[in-house]
Amino acid sequence: xxxxxxxxxxxxxxxxxxxGLNRIFIIGCGTCVTLTRTGGDPEVRxxxxxxSTKGKMVTGQTVVPxxxxxxxxxxxxxxxxQINQADALLIMTCAFGVQSIARQxxxxxxxxxxxxxxxxxxxxxxxxxxxxxxxxxxxxxxGGICPVTNCHKGLVNGPCGGTNHGKCEIDVNKxxxxxxxxxxxxxxxxxxxxxxxxxxxNHLGEPKPGKFKLPTT
Amino acid sequence: xxxxxxxxxKQFVVxxxxxxxxxxxxxxxxxxxSKVRGRVDGVSLSEVEFEGVVGDxxxxxxxxxxxxxxxxxxxxxxxKNRIQLQKxxxxxxxxxxxxxxxxxxxxxxxxxxxxxxxxxxxxAGKLQSVLQHIREGQTVEGDTLKSKAEFLVGSGVxxxxxxxxxxxxxxxxxxxxxLGAGYFLSxxxxxxxxxxxxxxxxxTFDVPVIAEVxxxxxxxxxxxxxxxxxxxxxxxxxxxxxxQAPDKLKASTEIFAxxxxxxxxxxxxxxIITIGGExxxxxxxxxxxxx
Numbered sequence: 001x002x003x004x005x006x007x008x009x010x011x012x013x014x015x016x017x018x019x020g021l022n023r024i025f026i027i028g029c030g031t032c033v034t035l036t037r038t039g040g041d042p043e044v045r046x047x048x049x050x051x052s053t054k055g056k057m058v059t060g061q062t063v064v065p066x067x068x069x070x071x072x073x074x075x076x077x078x079x080x081x082q083i084n085q086a087d088a089l090l091i092m093t094c095a096f097g098v099q100s101i102a103r104q105x106x107x108x109x110x111x112x113x114x115x116x117x118x119x120x121x122x123x124x125x126x127x128x129x130x131x132x133x134x135x136x137x138x139x140x141x142x143g144g145i146c147p148v149t150n151c152h153k154g155l156v157n158g159p160c161g162g163t164n165h166g167k168c169e170i171d172v173n174k175x176x177x178x179x180x181x182x183x184x185x186x187x188x189x190x191x192x193x194x195x196x197x198x199x200x201x202n203h204l205g206e207p208k209p210g211k212f213k214l215p216t217t
Numbered sequence: 218x219x220x221x222x223x224x225x226x227k228q229f230v231v232x233x234x235x236x237x238x239x240x241x242x243x244x245x246x247x248x249x250x251s252k253v254r255g256r257v258d259g260v261s262l263s264e265v266e267f268e269g270v271v272g273d274x275x276x277x278x279x280x281x282x283x284x285x286x287x288x289x290x291x292x293x294x295x296x297k298n299r300i301q302l303q304k305x306x307x308x309x310x311x312x313x314x315x316x317x318x319x320x321x322x323x324x325x326x327x328x329x330x331x332x333x334x335x336x337x338x339x340x341a342g343k344l345q346s347v348l349q350h351i352r353e354g355q356t357v358e359g360d361t362l363k364s365k366a367e368f369l370v371g372s373g374v375x376x377x378x379x380x381x382x383x384x385x386x387x388x389x390x391x392x393x394x395x396l397g398a399g400y401f402l403s404x405x406x407x408x409x410x411x412x413x414x415x416x417x418x419x420x421t422f423d424v425p426v427i428a429e430v431x432x433x434x435x436x437x438x439x440x441x442x443x444x445x446x447x448x449x450x451x452x453x454x455x456x457x458x459x460x461q462a463p464d465k466l467k468a469s470t471e472i473f474a475x476x477x478x479x480x481x482x483x484x485x486x487x488x489i490i491t492i493g494g495e496x497x498x499x500x501x502x503x504x505x506x507x508x
Contacts, residue, residue: 152324153295153337158389160321160340161375161404164447170324182385194388200299200339200346 003120004032004094005127006039006113015054017110018088023057025079025086026112027101029067029093035121038113039063039092047092047112059086067097073104083107135205141193143184148201150177156198220259220287220316221369224400224425230486231507232259232289232427235495237274246277247284252499254285256508261289261318261488264296275305279312289371290314293322294344298336299357302347310351310366318371318402319344327445345370345396369399371427376403376415377450383418390419400425402488405442407431407452409479416483425485430476432491432501434469436460466497470504477505 009017018024026044033039041063048058060082064075076083083089088108091098095115102109117129132149138156139146148154152162152170159178162169166179185191206212223230233253238246250260260281262274278288290309294302309317321340325331339346350357354365372393375386390401401419406412406428416426433439436459439451455472462468477487487507491498502508 153321153335153340155321155337155340157340157392159385161373162323163375163385169447170326178385195392197392203338 001120002118002130003035003127004096005116005119005129006033006036006094007116008038008043008092009112009114011050014090014110014112018051018056018090021087021108021110022055023059023085023087024051024090025059025083025088026051026061027067027076027089027091027093027097028061028063029097030063030065031067033093033097033113034063036127044092047090051090059083064093064097067091067093068100070100070104072097072100076101076105133206133210134201135210136202138198141196141198142181143188143190143193145177145181145184147177147181150175150180154201156201158194218258220289221399223258224369224485227425227485228258229481230258230427231256231489231502232261232486233257233489233491233495233498234261234263234291235491237262237264237277243277243280246495247280247286249496250281250286250498251284252496253502256499256502257286258486259287259289259316261291261316263291264293275309275312275314278309278314282313287316288314289316289318291318291320293320294337294339295322295325295335296333298338299347302339302344303351303357306347306351306368307362307366310364310368315369316371317368318373320373345393349396370397371400371402372398374401374403376406376412376426376428377408377447387418390422390424394422394424398424400427400485402426403428403484404447405429405431405450405490406476406480407450407455409476409483412480413483427486427488428480428484429488429490430473430480432469432473432489432494432497433459434492434494435465438492466500470501473501474504474506477507 026047028039028041028044037043044061044063048061051058060079062079064072083105088110089101089105090110090112091101092112094113095111098109098111118131119127119129122128129149131146134148147156152168153160159176163176163179166176168174168176182194185193220230235246262277264274274290278290281288292305297305321337325335347357348368348370351362351366354362356362374390401424403412403426412428419426433451433455436456439456439459442451443449458472459465459468480487489498489501
């Protein structure tokens with residue numbers, strides 16, 4: 001399942017965003033941020049404590065099942081008064097959740113998290129970015145591994161000089177994706193696939209902001 | 218003799234890298250290089266940027282040209298998209314520059330401007346996708362240019378394979394060869410025997426290989442490279458020799474001369490990185506009996 005990977009904003013930034021806003025309602029989410037331990041029930045409780053010690057009044061708190069779902073408005077309607085009393089909603093979800101709630105409630109929203117990437121849990125507690133949604137997918141020729149996302153430079157024609165013992169020059173904990181691609185293609189006996197020259201990337205895959213409408217029949 | 222010609226005649230060439238000046242007068246740079254005039258086949262000028270100020274590499278290349286040095290315009294594909302690369306290459310050609318040295322360049326993780334966007338729209342080898350167009354007198358969008366531009370292109374390659382996959386690197390070089398690389402420039406060589414193994418494998422490409430040689434003046438420089446550039450790049454025995462030597466300059470020139478002597482029969486030249494010590498380059502050329 002794809003996951004939105006987040007990390008908590010620095011305390012000083014949250015303080016700055018909440019300056020002048022004294023009554024706060026905190027919202028967490030039961031999916032991705034619970035998994036990444038950035039906006040589940042324990043984190044929401046900890047945030048409540050943190051804000052209280054800083055002199056803020058927490059009018060209420062909740063963890064919605066799926067913040068990015070359109071039904072979030074209905075779920076939050078149970079907290080109508082507590083939300084109405086708040087100067088702002090401090091939202092401990094990814095940016096999808098923050099924006100969904102902002103669209104559904106006429107309230108000032110403050111994100112408590114930064115959304116890092118859309119990824120996958122590769123092992124317990126370990127998350128990897130899988131796809132950057134570039135709009136021009138080439139993984140049919142790279143053994144199903146995406147160099148646009150997983151090469152730090154996004155190179156599409158083999159590794160740079162920074163490949164180092166199968167790791168990336170910028171971080172020894174990150175794999176050199178072109179080594180992974182090479183090994184995968186070798187295993188599949190499809191090394192020739194690497195010989196195909198990939199033209200410079202078309203950065204116009206889907207111009208921002210992305211919009212897609214199903215064709216009418 | 219032009220660098221291209223010297224390479225064609227299989228001469229052992231000597232090139233060196235300096236940086237386009239930011240806080241010194243370009244004339245001072247020419248003065249500091251004057252001691253080696255006639256002894257280097259080319260001087261490459263890297264594009265240096267310091268606290269957001271970028272040195273004027275193309276102008277400095279022209280200045281070197283006027284002062285009887287053959288300039289090599291060194292550029293990277295990190296900080297420019299194809300439009301900017303195209304503009305710079307056409308400008309370099311119009312300025313009379315014949316030589317290019319191209320790197321993909323490291324991802325910026327230390328130093329200035331860490332938060333700036335990095336492009337890598339093409340990598341060094343595929344800069345040819347831009348060069349091919351301007352060689353044929355066209356822009357990358359297919360519009361006609363007023364002139365065609367041809368360069369001798371040096372491509373940076375990874376030569377210290379270690380535990381890397383040589384086949385993977387070989388394919389890169391094979392592709393660069395197809396795209397018209399004029400010469401390959403290796404990563405810094407400290408272990409000549411290991412470099413010889415690399416050369417044996419890439420000999421089949423029939424493209425000249427120039428070995429990059431760094432002048433290490435202190436043990437601290439070696440440790441810095443190992444910490445920040447690549448772990449294990451500078452062998453411990455070199456660091457120890459520099460650390461224990463009472464006369465650092467003597468030890469440094471000996472190390473340099475030993476490496477260059479070992480390379481003379483192996484490859485087609487050396488590219489000397491002075492790391493800010495171009496004033497002393499002459500001493501090193503003398504020690505290694507280079508021209």
